Amino acid sequence: MRYTLCATALSALLLSTSAFAGQPDDVAWQxxxxxxxxxxxxxxxxxxxAKARDxxxxxxxxxxxxxxxxxxxTVTGFVRGAETATLTTPYSHKLHITALGYSAPTPAGGLxxxxxxxxxxDALKAAPAGSLKGKIAYIDHAMTRTQDGSAYGPYGNAxxxxxxxxxxxxxxxxxIRSIGTDMHRNPHTGATxxxxxxxxxxxxxxxxPDGELIARIAKTxxxxxxxxxxxGRAQPNMPSxxxxxxxxxxxxxxxxxxxxxxxxxxxxxxxxxxDAAGCGIITAAALRAHTKAKPLRTIRVLWAGSEEIGVFGGxxxxxxxxxxxxxxxxxxxxxxxxxxxxxxxxxxxxKPMRDRIAAALAxxxxxxxxxxxxxxxxxxxxxxxxKLPVIDLxxxxxxxxxxxxxxxxTLDKIDPVQLEQNVAAWAAVLEIVANEPGAITPAD
Amino acid sequence: MRYTLCATALSALLLSTSAFAGQPDDVAWQxxxxxxxxxxxxxxxxxxxAKARDxxxxxxxxxxxxxxxxxxxTVTGFVRGAETATLTTPYSHKLHITALGYSAPTPAGGLxxxxxxxxxxDALKAAPAGSLKGKIAYIDHAMTRTQDGSAYGPYGNAxxxxxxxxxxxxxxxxxIRSIGTDMHRNPHTGATxxxxxxxxxxxxxxxxPDGELIARIAKTxxxxxxxxxxxGRAQPNMPSxxxxxxxxxxxxxxxxxxxxxxxxxxxxxxxxxxDAAGCGIITAAALRAHTKAKPLRTIRVLWAGSEEIGVFGGxxxxxxxxxxxxxxxxxxxxxxxxxxxxxxxxxxxxKPMRDRIAAALAxxxxxxxxxxxxxxxxxxxxxxxxKLPVIDLxxxxxxxxxxxxxxxxTLDKIDPVQLEQNVAAWAAVLEIVANEPGAITPAD
Numbered sequence: 001m002r003y004t005l006c007a008t009a010l011s012a013l014l015l016s017t018s019a020f021a022g023q024p025d026d027v028a029w030q031x032x033x034x035x036x037x038x039x040x041x042x043x044x045x046x047x048x049x050a051k052a053r054d055x056x057x058x059x060x061x062x063x064x065x066x067x068x069x070x071x072x073x074t075v076t077g078f079v080r081g082a083e084t085a086t087l088t089t090p091y092s093h094k095l096h097i098t099a100l101g102y103s104a105p106t107p108a109g110g111l112x113x114x115x116x117x118x119x120x121x122d123a124l125k126a127a128p129a130g131s132l133k134g135k136i137a138y139i140d141h142a143m144t145r146t147q148d149g150s151a152y153g154p155y156g157n158a159x160x161x162x163x164x165x166x167x168x169x170x171x172x173x174x175x176i177r178s179i180g181t182d183m184h185r186n187p188h189t190g191a192t193x194x195x196x197x198x199x200x201x202x203x204x205x206x207x208x209p210d211g212e213l214i215a216r217i218a219k220t221x222x223x224x225x226x227x228x229x230x231x232g233r234a235q236p237n238m239p240s241x242x243x244x245x246x247x248x249x250x251x252x253x254x255x256x257x258x259x260x261x262x263x264x265x266x267x268x269x270x271x272x273x274x275d276a277a278g279c280g281i282i283t284a285a286a287l288r289a290h291t292k293a294k295p296l297r298t299i300r301v302l303w304a305g306s307e308e309i310g311v312f313g314g315x316x317x318x319x320x321x322x323x324x325x326x327x328x329x330x331x332x333x334x335x336x337x338x339x340x341x342x343x344x345x346x347x348x349x350x351k352p353m354r355d356r357i358a359a360a361l362a363x364x365x366x367x368x369x370x371x372x373x374x375x376x377x378x379x380x381x382x383x384x385x386x387k388l389p390v391i392d393l394x395x396x397x398x399x400x401x402x403x404x405x406x407x408x409x410t411l412d413k414i415d416p417v418q419l420e421q422n423v424a425a426w427a428a429v430l431e432i433v434a435n436e437p438g439a440i441t442p443a444d
Numbered sequence: 445m446r447y448t449l450c451a452t453a454l455s456a457l458l459l460s461t462s463a464f465a466g467q468p469d470d471v472a473w474q475x476x477x478x479x480x481x482x483x484x485x486x487x488x489x490x491x492x493x494a495k496a497r498d499x500x501x502x503x504x505x506x507x508x509x510x511x512x513x514x515x516x517x518t519v520t521g522f523v524r525g526a527e528t529a530t531l532t533t534p535y536s537h538k539l540h541i542t543a544l545g546y547s548a549p550t551p552a553g554g555l556x557x558x559x560x561x562x563x564x565x566d567a568l569k570a571a572p573a574g575s576l577k578g579k580i581a582y583i584d585h586a587m588t589r590t591q592d593g594s595a596y597g598p599y600g601n602a603x604x605x606x607x608x609x610x611x612x613x614x615x616x617x618x619x620i621r622s623i624g625t626d627m628h629r630n631p632h633t634g635a636t637x638x639x640x641x642x643x644x645x646x647x648x649x650x651x652x653p654d655g656e657l658i659a660r661i662a663k664t665x666x667x668x669x670x671x672x673x674x675x676g677r678a679q680p681n682m683p684s685x686x687x688x689x690x691x692x693x694x695x696x697x698x699x700x701x702x703x704x705x706x707x708x709x710x711x712x713x714x715x716x717x718x719d720a721a722g723c724g725i726i727t728a729a730a731l732r733a734h735t736k737a738k739p740l741r742t743i744r745v746l747w748a749g750s751e752e753i754g755v756f757g758g759x760x761x762x763x764x765x766x767x768x769x770x771x772x773x774x775x776x777x778x779x780x781x782x783x784x785x786x787x788x789x790x791x792x793x794x795k796p797m798r799d800r801i802a803a804a805l806a807x808x809x810x811x812x813x814x815x816x817x818x819x820x821x822x823x824x825x826x827x828x829x830x831k832l833p834v835i836d837l838x839x840x841x842x843x844x845x846x847x848x849x850x851x852x853x854t855l856d857k858i859d860p861v862q863l864e865q866n867v868a869a870w871a872a873v874l875e876i877v878a879n880e881p882g883a884i885t886p887a888d
Contacts, residue, residue, distance in 0.1 A: 185630055408629050
């Protein structure tokens, strides 16, 4: 709430005066605001995502980027349909549900079955084979807030693996407690997957308050029945694409620095946090790194497509650019809250550059925190293929999973003050990295 | 969020140990938890409200109340139907909308029209007669948080009066920014009304983030078109009723102390804050005031029906009990957060009692704040009819309008520590008032 009020007031200030503390620069804000307002939701493979690519090309050219192009590919997307859930036994409650990506549709008229409560993914794993035949599994979990977002790994498996495990035990459907840390009636979507040989079943996530209700009723021992309507379904061969653009450096013979975000969003909201802001941050920072002088190396921005349903854009980029060397890769895809830590994957030979980066970030409240830099989803494939060095600017994820993949991921959640700190941090790193004349190499 | 986690942890503690700081007493929590879990949403006139009355009779008898009875009446209710809204021009956005109570249904296939933006109710009032013919009016507002909830008066008029004003100027429909202070995709419902001679039109409220989006687009000056489907409609002659119960005092000749809450809720959630908790608070406090010794006066609890759509229960109570004297009236209907202020409407002759109440409440962090006690919606009619003295225990409303009339009004929002402070405050007041042997009279 505080962020919201702050965002509204400060964005007004920002837009009216352009006199932001430190450097006046509303590129990041305007990309985030305009993409979420003029395009809105832009799910992988949709017409809206295609519109967003065209919009991106126009905006990047207008901002002075060169070699701006769309690199197309196709994906199997997920097209949402009607989705409702009603608990009918032992008490009647309308639940707030959303289908998970790659859920199978329920049969005509919906699916009514016993809801079998599992307090955790491990409890579901322990259920005997065949024991869920004709039933709907419910998977609870206890995810809490973490600044580094690390809880998403283990608890997120309830969404990633849970439905497939339930299906393999004969379940007719599966419902999970949303993978989130808020307590609002906004369910969190996200993709699930099915093991080879296991047919997809209807799979949905209820909001956290609905999850609390189900857990309370489960504790009474009374049997539960649920009626599910989840009409969304996978759709193959949908058009998607990456948008790639460059700010050329002084020495075109040197490999470029690759900075990424993703352009697609889930369909339930306008994807401000995930990941319009990331595109705003990397793009504004690339421009700002050119403010004083043109850097030595080219900075290439990748606004990836179809990240949310399988990181198709990252795979397509790695394939299309397999033959080109890259200097280093970075990604911004964790909201727009303050960067609190920098991590590196750089060789000992690059220690002087690393020290200069750490020194440049320290005044922004960013501590050098370790050597576990991994990049991000959209640069993962190219990093793995080319064993690229990486720098991570870790954003504060304390409230990230309140918003993640929910209808609540809207522009009002962006705090312009924190957004600006992100741009400043990214610009500081890019100015150093893009002016590094020597080889940049990873630790491993 | 903090409240939620706290609620979960503390309720577990409370339920497992019954050793609450101060007095062990989980009556308020259990009424709130069980009513919202076993009955859930209980809109005025519905079958669920009827179930809630039966549930209330069983619970109140079990708790030792006497003369427990249902006092029936009928109401014109509001039955919700499908509700969707899509902004189609200049950008495409699915909006989160809910119909206001007493909205007219949209025609078959929905209503598509220009959306005319008014920054405030005053701006709508200034629109020329007939200028909205065939259009849909949008009413914005700038409600912010107030501890005493006072912003709800003026800003709430956008919902109470706005639709009628738009209709009188020829509008085909009306959409308002939800009357709320949160920033979640959960619209706030609530009743509206139509001036005599003005036919009802479709009327809905969009969530606050959707309102921010509309305001942003309005500022560009681009015309907006919206497609509305709001299928809810008013339904006359629905059965409702009050539940009345007593804890008899030692002297049946003395007028009883009347304490009220309302049993009905809006249909979008389980009505934990509004007003299951109020019923929990007054009921637990009445019982606690009997802990040491039976008070002199009878304490009568009123769990009123059909408050949300026109305070029908309060009117029915005043009519049914017109011939009976009452000592004093109080109501709890503003959530379950901490009481911070007590206000009185007591004569100078009752100053000694008032001073004792103020002294009893001071250790609970409750300051004697004034003489503007008004009671509450459900006791309003009987107070006016009999010129009753009143005591208000003002709850902290800072987050009340985040939750008010939204899908988010669920049990997890109740903080047991603050709920207990409410019960303690109410019990302290009731112990003094119900043992007052002399006349209790209002200031006016």
